[in-house]
Amino acid sequence: MSTLPLCPECGSEFTYHDGIQYVCPECAHEWSEDAAAVANDEDTAKITDAHGNPLQDGDSVTVIKDLKIKGSSSVVKVGTKVKNIRLVDGDHDIDCKIDGVGAMKLKSEFVKKA
Helix, strand or coil: CCCCCCCCCCCCCCCEEECCEEECCCCCCEEEHHHHHHHHHHHCCCCECCCCCECCCCCCEEECCCEECCCCCCEECCCCEECCCEECCCCCCEEEEECCCEEEEECHHHEEEC
């Protein structure tokens, strides 16, 4: 398999290496190897739990603090286990489904990896 980066303009996987640059044959965008390295570092920005452990899609986490549910009198209790999380961009960076509560968005600072 090729380890060449995807085109940052159109996302094409058909990029090729030409001297010190990468070229996309679909949109004719050209970029340097240095720019590709910086883009890869930004893509790998990690979302971590309260203890600094990196989280990934599909992980299971445990809630470490009672969390009030906005607009409701319900509370997600400490120790609640949440399975199969999905990481998203934004202030609340975890999408999940909690048994008995339903679909929720959580902040990673209030969970620990199980």
